[in-house]
Amino acid sequence: MLAAVAVLQPQTPASAQTGVDAGDQLLLVKVRQAGLWEMPAGTWAETRGASPKVREVGAAIMVDHGRLDVMTRQLAAKLHVALPAEPSAEQMGWLNELQNAPTPQDFDRIFANRLRAAHGQVFSVIAQVRAGTRNPEIRAYATVANQAVLRHMTLLESTGFVDFSALPQANVASSAAPAGAALDLRTGDVLTGALLILLVGGATLLGVRYVKSGRLRGGRLRPNSGETHG
Numbered sequence: 001m002l003a004a005v006a007v008l009q010p011q012t013p014a015s016a017q018t019g020v021d022a023g024d025q026l027l028l029v030k031v032r033q034a035g036l037w038e039m040p041a042g043t044w045a046e047t048r049g050a051s052p053k054v055r056e057v058g059a060a061i062m063v064d065h066g067r068l069d070v071m072t073r074q075l076a077a078k079l080h081v082a083l084p085a086e087p088s089a090e091q092m093g094w095l096n097e098l099q100n101a102p103t104p105q106d107f108d109r110i111f112a113n114r115l116r117a118a119h120g121q122v123f124s125v126i127a128q129v130r131a132g133t134r135n136p137e138i139r140a141y142a143t144v145a146n147q148a149v150l151r152h153m154t155l156l157e158s159t160g161f162v163d164f165s166a167l168p169q170a171n172v173a174s175s176a177a178p179a180g181a182a183l184d185l186r187t188g189d190v191l192t193g194a195l196l197i198l199l200v201g202g203a204t205l206l207g208v209r210y211v212k213s214g215r216l217r218g219g220r221l222r223p224n225s226g227e228t229h230g
Helices: 002-008 014-018 022-048 052-079 089-099 104-132 136-158 187-217
Strands: none
Touching (some): 022 104, 104 136
């Protein structure tokens, strides 16, 4: 039985469990890139925000991204992943927009909406990598990053300035997932389970037959307790 199960069980190379693929690298780059513009944006919000809530949220985002950035750079160095050193051109445009906000109230609105939209983008990347990465360190890192980004999205929404109608709609596939996909049941897993059921069922049937044949070879069957003898 064990030999048959071992044959059907899919084999996964050790390198596939500990290596770094393109998705893992993308996650580290995206989180680092986000921090490069959100840390200064959070610092500005703490000092320039008109709303006390915006100032509070800005300080929290700045501190969280500072800690996450340290973790990102340490893991990237360990896994030999190159990271960006400055914000992208698009992010520089967002920082310029914040810096040139006409009024403190405009600053609050731009801050909340720009950062909420950006967090939504990196949130989807984190979720995809966390769901499929083979690297245990990336898996743990993605869990921490996911919690931080979700917290920031909630904080930004709590300011009351987020325009949800301006956010991109979720792009969820409408086609049904394959059977067993939610439980990650692969073909090998299904075959293994089927084989185990057959083997256990066959062993049970043989055991019943053996017991019956043993009783028959021992002589006539015992009478029922209520049967009388002449």
